[in-house]
Amino acid sequence: MSLKILIFVCGEGLGHTGRCLAAGRELSRAGHEVTCGAYGYSSQFLAEHGMNVREVPAEIRLVGEKGSLNLGKSIKESIKLGQVPGLFNVQKLVDEEKPDVILSDSYYLGTIAALRRKIPVALMVNQSNMEIFFQENYLFQGLGVIAKEFYNGIFKRVDRTIIPDYPQPNTICDLNLNFEDDSTSKVEYTGPLPARNYGDVIxxxxxxxxxxxxxxxxxxxxxxxxxxxxxxxxxxxxxxxxxxxxxxxxxxxxxxxxxxxxxxxxxxxxxxxxxxxxxxxxxxxxxxxxxxxxxxxxxxxxxxxxxxxxxxxxxxxxxxxxxxxxxxxxxxxxxxxxxxxxxxxxxxxxxxxxxxxGEINGPEKLRKILEDLAYQRL
Incomplete structure (x- = not known):
């Protein structure tokens, strides 16, 4: 049965984009209708690689100086983006597309929109302890507490949390993961999601x-x-x-x-x-x-x-x-x-x-997770 699948992509760096391209290609090969919500160079990259793309607002803007992340400027720039209008626009896209399931790669506006419409949603992350960005700067430690409460609340509510990394004990990003006990049952490791399969590359x-x-x-x-x-x-x-x-x-x-x-x-x-x-x-x-x-x-x-x-x-x-x-x-x-x-x-x-x-086959495993979520709802 063909599904309508909406993939939201965080455009801060092409890492998110590359693994979403892998997911989109695998889902498309299986006969599903895939739309990607992306912004900036990410949307251009996905479109150039044959994906159907809808523009979405940027959710966060990272600012750095001389090789270091500038937390203060990042917060200010992200606030300027205006999240309330952004959520309205993303919600409108979800209502127009009417997806059977949503994959959101570190894009929380898309995750919230899915939860509001009770659409099955899988959140893909390789870091669950983002509050450490704030804790390392005493001026923003209060924001770190708020961030932790927000992310933990999201992890409890989504249907799955996808880690695009090797399962334990081979997880590379292990130091960046910290889930509360009532969220761990929803966590699944897919293995790597390279945009091109090793066997297909000359x-x-x-x-x-x-x-x-x-x-x-x-x-x-x-x-x-x-x-x-x-x-x-x-x-x-x-x-x-x-x-x-x-x-x-x-x-x-x-x-x-x-x-x-x-x-x-x-x-x-x-x-x-x-x-x-x-x-x-x-x-x-x-x-x-x-x-x-x-x-x-x-x-x-x-x-x-x-x-x-x-x-x-x-x-x-x-x-x-x-x-x-x-x-x-x-x-x-x-x-x-x-x-x-x-x-x-x-x-x-x-x-x-x-x-x-190769044994895990990350794109295939991710596809099956999304299919299971959608079929359970239908």
Whole structure:
């Protein structure tokens, strides 16, 4: 039986977008009618990849300075967005679409709209202790208490809470999860949700061993980017593909060694991921899940002051799948960590994680969860 499914996407970073694309593709392949509610570059990205998209208001706006999350400015900017009109617009979309079930990826306006209309809803998150953003700044600790009450109230009311991570004991984002006892029965782990299945991807023809750097060369990450180039120049036996982002002036960078290629943009990173021996990236959860689903270890440089990314990186290292790196790491320290990784330090564990991801089949598991919720209602 074909279902109407509405997916709401948090547009703060493409991690949410990538895993929602995986969910949308799987649901569409199964014959369901899928609509995505998204905003900003997220809506553009989904539309370019063939999804039916409806524009929704931004729910939160994250503001950072010099590599750190600025909580005060983030709160002010989010307040400016105006949540009451936003909820009205989202509710209108739900009423127009009349979905059988809703998947909301960290987009709480969509979750509230579903609860108000008594539509089955699954909330997808990789962090349930968001109050720590406030607790780390004494000026906003009172808001942290309010945030905790709000999120815990939501977790109690939704039909399912989806964690797009490996089940215990292999959960990478474990340090970011904290559910009250009466919410735990609704929590389900789907495993990774890569936008492209490993078996469907043709590997890029790259010289081995090969390192894929996703750090980028802008702003506060520029010094790390330069030190990675320096590390590449110190060992010509290890090859690198460096993604810089469009618009970076190559003249501002140190000379590239012959074993490193600089690319401003790759429309599809999965062929490169399938062919590399190591990824270097910040601390985003989805990037980690994609790498591990492909059996690739990671050196993670989490953003400073971003506790969620730092916890992800700590979990990555604790599970033996890579290493948490510091922004102050020298080129020699980076090279030492790269050598360890390409020489197989994490290979056994990441191969296990790749195999486990294939066995779980995250997109299929998520589809079945949503189908069960909808069919129970019909």
């Amino acid at each position: 590997a890029q023809n790259l010289p081995r061993p090969h390192v894929l750097s996703l750090i980028g060369g802008f702003g506060y990450r520029a010094p790390i980017f330069r030190r990675i180039i320096e590390a590449a120049s110190m060992d010509s036996n290890i090859n690198y593909t460096l993604l810089s982002g469009p618009g970076l002036d190559k003249e501002e960078l140190p000379p590239l060694p012959d074993n490193a290629e600089l690319l401003p943009f790759i429309p599809d990173q999965f062929p490169y991921l399938k062919s590399c021996d190591l990824a270097i990236a910040p601390g985003g959860h989805t990037t980690m899940m994609e790498a591990l689903a492909y059996g690739v270890p990671m050196l993670s440089f989490p953003d400073r002051g971003h506790s969620e990314q730092q916890n992800n990186a700590e979990g990555l290292e604790a599970k033996g799948c890579g290493k948490q790196m510091d922004y102050k790491a020298s080129a020699s320290e980076i090279l030492e960590s790269v050598r360890e990784a390409v020489n197989g330090k994490y290979r056994d564990k990441t191969e296990q994680m790749k195999k486990l991801a």
